[in-house]
Amino acid sequence: MNTGPQEVFRALSDPTRRQILLFLAQEDLAISDIAERFDITRTAINKHLAILEEGGLINSEVSGRERRKSLAPKSLKSAFEWLGYFEQFWDIKLADLQREISRDMKEKKESGK
Amino acid sequence: MNTGPQEVFRALSDPTRRQILLFLAQEDLAISDIAERFDITRTAINKHLAILEEGGLINSEVSGRERRKSLAPKSLKSAFEWLGYFEQFWDIKLADLQREISRDMKEKKESGK
DNA sequence: TCCTTACAACACCTTTTGGTGTCATAATAT
DNA sequence: ATATTATGACACCAAAAGGTGTTGTAAGGA
Numbered sequence: 001m002n003t004g005p006q007e008v009f010r011a012l013s014d015p016t017r018r019q020i021l022l023f024l025a026q027e028d029l030a031i032s033d034i035a036e037r038f039d040i041t042r043t044a045i046n047k048h049l050a051i052l053e054e055g056g057l058i059n060s061e062v063s064g065r066e067r068r069k070s071l072a073p074k075s076l077k078s079a080f081e082w083l084g085y086f087e088q089f090w091d092i093k094l095a096d097l098q099r100e101i102s103r104d105m106k107e108k109k110e111s112g113k
Numbered sequence: 114m115n116t117g118p119q120e121v122f123r124a125l126s127d128p129t130r131r132q133i134l135l136f137l138a139q140e141d142l143a144i145s146d147i148a149e150r151f152d153i154t155r156t157a158i159n160k161h162l163a164i165l166e167e168g169g170l171i172n173s174e175v176s177g178r179e180r181r182k183s184l185a186p187k188s189l190k191s192a193f194e195w196l197g198y199f200e201q202f203w204d205i206k207l208a209d210l211q212r213e214i215s216r217d218m219k220e221k222k223e224s225g226k
Numbered sequence: 227t228c229c230t231t232a233c234a235a236c237a238c239c240t241t242t243t244g245g246t247g248t249c250a251t252a253a254t255a256t
Numbered sequence: 257a258t259a260t261t262a263t264g265a266c267a268c269c270a271a272a273a274g275g276t277g278t279t280g281t282a283a284g285g286a
Contacts, residue, residue: 006128013126014244015119018195025202032262044245046263051243065253065262073202080200082131083193089138089186127274145232157275159234164273178232178283 003056008079011055016040017048024058024071031067116169121192124168129153130161137171137184144180 011017020034031049035042049069052058056075061068124130133147144162148155162182165171169188174181 005131009122009126009131012192013122016244018118018122021199025199030262040244041246042263043247043265047244067263071199071202073199076196076199077203079125080193080196083189083196086134086138086184086186086189087193089184090190129274143232153274154276155233156235156277160274180233 003054003075003078005078005082007055008057008075009082011052011057012079014048014051016045017052020045020048020052021057021071024069025073028068028070031069034069116167116188116191118191118195120168121170121188122195124165124170125192127161127164129158130165133158133161133165134170134184137182138186141181141183144182147182 016038019038023029023034023037031046032042034049035045038045049058049060053060057072059070059072061070129151132151136142136147136150144159145155147162148158151158162171162173166173170185172183172185174183
Protein backbone atom coordinates (compact mmCIF):
# COMPACT_ATOMS: atom_id res chain seq x y z
CA MET A 1 0.00 0.00 0.00
CA ASN A 2 2.84 2.35 0.81
CA THR A 3 4.07 3.56 -2.57
CA GLY A 4 7.63 4.69 -3.09
CA PRO A 5 8.73 8.17 -4.05
CA GLN A 6 8.70 7.34 -7.75
CA GLU A 7 4.93 7.01 -8.04
CA VAL A 8 4.42 10.02 -5.84
CA PHE A 9 6.80 12.29 -7.73
CA ARG A 10 5.42 11.07 -11.01
CA ALA A 11 1.92 11.97 -9.87
CA LEU A 12 3.09 15.38 -8.73
CA SER A 13 4.84 16.23 -11.99
CA ASP A 14 1.67 17.36 -13.75
CA PRO A 15 0.06 20.75 -12.98
CA THR A 16 -3.47 19.44 -13.50
CA ARG A 17 -2.87 16.71 -10.97
CA ARG A 18 -1.41 19.12 -8.46
CA GLN A 19 -4.45 21.34 -8.90
CA ILE A 20 -6.73 18.37 -8.31
CA LEU A 21 -4.93 17.73 -5.05
CA LEU A 22 -5.52 21.33 -4.02
CA PHE A 23 -9.23 20.99 -4.82
CA LEU A 24 -9.46 17.77 -2.84
CA ALA A 25 -7.73 19.48 0.05
CA GLN A 26 -10.85 21.65 0.28
CA GLU A 27 -13.53 19.00 -0.11
CA ASP A 28 -14.18 15.48 -1.32
CA LEU A 29 -15.38 15.40 -4.91
CA ALA A 30 -16.88 13.04 -7.48
CA ILE A 31 -15.13 12.61 -10.81
CA SER A 32 -17.54 14.85 -12.73
CA ASP A 33 -17.26 17.53 -10.07
CA ILE A 34 -13.54 17.59 -10.69
CA ALA A 35 -13.90 17.46 -14.48
CA GLU A 36 -16.19 20.50 -14.37
CA ARG A 37 -13.39 22.57 -12.89
CA PHE A 38 -11.09 22.00 -15.88
CA ASP A 39 -11.24 22.60 -19.61
CA ILE A 40 -10.33 19.04 -20.49
CA THR A 41 -12.56 16.01 -20.90
CA ARG A 42 -13.71 13.75 -18.11
CA THR A 43 -11.76 10.92 -19.72
CA ALA A 44 -8.54 12.90 -19.35
CA ILE A 45 -9.38 13.76 -15.75
CA ASN A 46 -10.03 10.10 -15.09
CA LYS A 47 -6.54 9.21 -16.26
CA HIS A 48 -5.06 11.83 -13.97
CA LEU A 49 -7.07 10.43 -11.10
CA ALA A 50 -5.81 6.94 -11.88
CA ILE A 51 -2.22 8.18 -11.68
CA LEU A 52 -2.95 9.98 -8.42
CA GLU A 53 -4.41 6.77 -7.06
CA GLU A 54 -1.40 4.75 -8.20
CA GLY A 55 0.72 7.13 -6.18
CA GLY A 56 -1.62 6.63 -3.25
CA LEU A 57 -2.31 10.34 -3.11
CA ILE A 58 -6.07 9.99 -3.22
CA ASN A 59 -8.72 7.54 -2.06
CA SER A 60 -11.77 6.48 -3.98
CA GLU A 61 -15.04 5.41 -2.43
CA VAL A 62 -18.07 4.20 -4.34
CA SER A 63 -21.27 5.93 -3.34
CA GLY A 64 -24.19 4.90 -5.52
CA ARG A 65 -23.15 5.66 -9.05
CA GLU A 66 -20.54 8.13 -7.90
CA ARG A 67 -16.87 7.69 -7.13
CA ARG A 68 -16.09 10.01 -4.30
CA LYS A 69 -12.43 11.04 -4.36
CA SER A 70 -10.67 12.23 -1.25
CA LEU A 71 -7.20 13.39 -0.38
CA ALA A 72 -4.78 10.84 1.10
CA PRO A 73 -2.30 13.35 2.44
CA LYS A 74 -0.16 10.86 4.30
CA SER A 75 1.25 9.60 1.02
CA LEU A 76 2.74 13.00 0.31
CA LYS A 77 5.02 12.42 3.24
CA SER A 78 7.15 10.15 1.07
CA ALA A 79 8.03 13.04 -1.24
CA PHE A 80 8.15 15.53 1.59
CA GLU A 81 10.68 13.46 3.45
CA TRP A 82 12.77 12.86 0.36
CA LEU A 83 13.02 16.60 -0.08
CA GLY A 84 13.55 17.04 3.63
CA TYR A 85 16.87 15.26 3.26
CA PHE A 86 18.11 18.31 1.38
CA GLU A 87 17.05 20.65 4.11
CA GLN A 88 20.46 20.28 5.73
CA PHE A 89 22.08 21.65 2.59
CA TRP A 90 20.00 24.80 2.62
CA ASP A 91 21.63 25.63 5.91
CA ILE A 92 25.09 24.60 4.79
CA LYS A 93 24.86 26.71 1.66
CA LEU A 94 23.64 29.59 3.73
CA ALA A 95 26.58 29.18 6.04
CA ASP A 96 28.88 29.05 3.01
CA LEU A 97 27.33 32.22 1.71
CA GLN A 98 27.85 34.00 4.98
CA ARG A 99 31.43 32.84 5.14
CA GLU A 100 31.97 34.18 1.63
CA ILE A 101 30.42 37.46 2.53
CA SER A 102 32.63 37.93 5.54
CA ARG A 103 35.64 36.94 3.48
CA ASP A 104 34.71 39.51 0.85
CA MET A 105 34.29 42.16 3.51
CA LYS A 106 37.60 41.29 5.03
CA GLU A 107 39.34 41.50 1.65
CA LYS A 108 37.76 44.83 0.94
CA LYS A 109 38.98 46.05 4.29
CA GLU A 110 42.51 44.80 3.64
CA SER A 111 42.72 46.41 0.19
CA GLY A 112 41.32 49.58 1.62
CA LYS A 113 44.22 49.92 4.02
CA MET B 114 16.00 32.94 -11.63
CA ASN B 115 13.46 31.61 -9.16
CA THR B 116 11.69 28.84 -11.00
CA GLY B 117 8.14 27.80 -10.14
CA PRO B 118 7.09 24.43 -8.80
CA GLN B 119 6.37 23.10 -12.28
CA GLU B 120 10.01 23.02 -13.42
CA VAL B 121 11.09 21.67 -10.07
CA PHE B 122 8.53 18.86 -9.91
CA ARG B 123 9.20 18.02 -13.51
CA ALA B 124 12.88 17.70 -12.76
CA LEU B 125 12.15 15.54 -9.74
CA SER B 126 9.86 13.14 -11.59
CA ASP B 127 12.69 11.06 -13.03
CA PRO B 128 14.61 8.57 -10.85
CA THR B 129 17.90 9.16 -12.67
CA ARG B 130 17.65 12.87 -11.98
CA ARG B 131 16.82 12.30 -8.33
CA GLN B 132 19.85 10.03 -8.06
CA ILE B 133 22.01 12.70 -9.66
CA LEU B 134 20.84 15.13 -6.99
CA LEU B 135 21.81 12.66 -4.31
CA PHE B 136 25.27 12.29 -5.84
CA LEU B 137 25.69 16.04 -6.04
CA ALA B 138 24.65 16.30 -2.42
CA GLN B 139 27.87 14.44 -1.63
CA GLU B 140 30.27 16.28 -3.93
CA ASP B 141 30.47 18.50 -6.97
CA LEU B 142 30.97 16.53 -10.16
CA ALA B 143 31.83 16.99 -13.83
CA ILE B 144 29.45 15.63 -16.45
CA SER B 145 31.58 12.57 -17.24
CA ASP B 146 31.95 11.82 -13.55
CA ILE B 147 28.19 11.65 -13.34
CA ALA B 148 27.81 9.64 -16.54
CA GLU B 149 30.25 7.04 -15.21
CA ARG B 150 27.90 6.31 -12.34
CA PHE B 151 25.03 5.25 -14.65
CA ASP B 152 24.50 2.72 -17.40
CA ILE B 153 23.26 5.25 -19.93
CA THR B 154 25.20 7.43 -22.33
CA ARG B 155 26.73 10.76 -21.47
CA THR B 156 24.38 12.36 -23.98
CA ALA B 157 21.40 11.11 -22.01
CA ILE B 158 22.93 12.32 -18.76
CA ASN B 159 23.49 15.69 -20.35
CA LYS B 160 19.79 16.00 -21.12
CA HIS B 161 18.92 15.15 -17.54
CA LEU B 162 21.37 17.77 -16.35
CA ALA B 163 19.77 20.32 -18.66
CA ILE B 164 16.37 19.62 -17.12
CA LEU B 165 17.82 19.86 -13.62
CA GLU B 166 19.34 23.19 -14.56
CA GLU B 167 16.05 24.42 -15.99
CA GLY B 168 14.50 23.70 -12.65
CA GLY B 169 17.30 25.59 -10.99
CA LEU B 170 18.24 22.51 -8.98
CA ILE B 171 21.88 22.50 -9.98
CA ASN B 172 24.53 25.04 -10.89
CA SER B 173 27.11 24.69 -13.62
CA GLU B 174 30.54 26.24 -13.59
CA VAL B 175 33.09 26.01 -16.39
CA SER B 176 36.52 24.96 -15.24
CA GLY B 177 38.90 24.45 -18.13
CA ARG B 178 37.30 21.89 -20.37
CA GLU B 179 35.09 20.63 -17.56
CA ARG B 180 31.60 21.64 -16.52
CA ARG B 181 31.49 21.34 -12.78
CA LYS B 182 27.95 20.65 -11.54
CA SER B 183 26.88 21.46 -8.03
CA LEU B 184 23.70 21.21 -6.01
CA ALA B 185 21.49 24.28 -5.75
CA PRO B 186 19.42 23.09 -2.80
CA LYS B 187 17.54 26.31 -2.25
CA SER B 188 15.47 25.63 -5.37
CA LEU B 189 14.05 22.49 -3.77
CA LYS B 190 12.37 24.72 -1.28
CA SER B 191 9.72 25.54 -3.87
CA ALA B 192 8.57 21.92 -3.98
CA PHE B 193 9.15 21.40 -0.29
CA GLU B 194 6.90 24.31 0.57
CA TRP B 195 4.23 23.21 -1.88
CA LEU B 196 4.12 19.86 -0.13
CA GLY B 197 4.32 21.56 3.22
CA TYR B 198 0.92 23.04 2.58
CA PHE B 199 -0.50 19.54 3.00
CA GLU B 200 1.22 19.05 6.29
CA GLN B 201 -1.83 20.50 8.03
CA PHE B 202 -3.95 17.71 6.57
CA TRP B 203 -1.74 15.00 7.97
CA ASP B 204 -2.70 16.31 11.37
CA ILE B 205 -6.36 16.78 10.51
CA LYS B 206 -6.63 13.24 9.22
CA LEU B 207 -4.98 12.01 12.36
CA ALA B 208 -7.44 13.97 14.43
CA ASP B 209 -10.27 12.50 12.34
CA LEU B 210 -8.92 9.05 12.96
CA GLN B 211 -8.76 9.60 16.68
CA ARG B 212 -12.28 11.01 16.70
CA GLU B 213 -13.46 7.91 14.85
CA ILE B 214 -11.69 5.66 17.26
CA SER B 215 -13.29 7.29 20.28
CA ARG B 216 -16.66 7.19 18.54
CA ASP B 217 -16.20 3.48 17.90
CA MET B 218 -15.23 2.90 21.49
CA LYS B 219 -18.20 4.86 22.70
CA GLU B 220 -20.55 2.86 20.45
CA LYS B 221 -19.06 -0.35 21.67
CA LYS B 222 -19.64 0.80 25.23
CA GLU B 223 -23.25 1.78 24.50
CA SER B 224 -24.04 -1.55 22.84
CA GLY B 225 -22.36 -3.32 25.70
CA LYS B 226 -24.81 -1.89 28.23
C1' DT C 227 53.12 18.35 -32.14
C1' DC C 228 49.88 14.82 -31.60
C1' DC C 229 46.70 12.20 -28.95
C1' DT C 230 43.20 12.08 -25.74
C1' DT C 231 39.62 13.92 -23.02
C1' DA C 232 35.33 16.63 -21.98
C1' DC C 233 32.06 18.44 -23.94
C1' DA C 234 28.24 20.59 -27.47
C1' DA C 235 25.21 19.90 -31.19
C1' DC C 236 22.69 17.11 -34.12
C1' DA C 237 19.75 13.64 -36.21
C1' DC C 238 17.15 9.88 -35.18
C1' DC C 239 14.23 6.33 -32.74
C1' DT C 240 10.79 4.20 -29.42
C1' DT C 241 7.80 4.60 -25.52
C1' DT C 242 5.09 7.31 -22.52
C1' DT C 243 2.08 11.02 -21.72
C1' DG C 244 -1.84 13.77 -22.08
C1' DG C 245 -5.35 14.44 -24.73
C1' DT C 246 -9.59 13.24 -27.90
C1' DG C 247 -14.03 10.70 -29.26
C1' DT C 248 -17.28 6.77 -28.99
C1' DC C 249 -19.89 3.24 -26.93
C1' DA C 250 -21.75 0.44 -23.10
C1' DT C 251 -23.74 0.11 -18.48
C1' DA C 252 -25.53 0.81 -13.95
C1' DA C 253 -27.86 4.08 -10.75
C1' DT C 254 -31.10 7.88 -10.27
C1' DA C 255 -34.67 11.10 -11.25
C1' DT C 256 -39.14 12.10 -13.72
C1' DA D 257 -41.02 2.96 -17.96
C1' DT D 258 -37.95 6.24 -19.64
C1' DA D 259 -34.64 9.72 -19.68
C1' DT D 260 -30.62 11.35 -17.54
C1' DT D 261 -26.40 11.01 -15.11
C1' DA D 262 -21.85 9.10 -13.62
C1' DT D 263 -18.79 6.28 -14.89
C1' DG D 264 -15.79 2.43 -17.26
C1' DA D 265 -13.59 0.74 -21.28
C1' DC D 266 -11.73 1.27 -25.67
C1' DA D 267 -9.37 2.87 -29.82
C1' DC D 268 -6.85 6.46 -31.45
C1' DC D 269 -3.56 10.48 -31.96
C1' DA D 270 0.13 14.16 -31.46
C1' DA D 271 3.70 15.68 -28.72
C1' DA D 272 7.04 15.06 -25.16
C1' DA D 273 10.35 12.16 -22.84
C1' DG D 274 14.20 9.30 -22.61
C1' DG D 275 17.28 7.07 -25.03
C1' DT D 276 20.90 6.08 -29.02
C1' DG D 277 24.82 7.18 -32.29
C1' DT D 278 27.73 10.49 -34.96
C1' DT D 279 30.39 14.40 -35.67
C1' DG D 280 32.94 18.47 -34.42
C1' DT D 281 35.93 21.17 -31.34
C1' DA D 282 38.56 23.10 -27.69
C1' DA D 283 41.54 22.18 -23.59
C1' DG D 284 45.24 19.29 -21.51
C1' DG D 285 48.72 15.75 -21.34
C1' DA D 286 52.56 12.91 -23.52
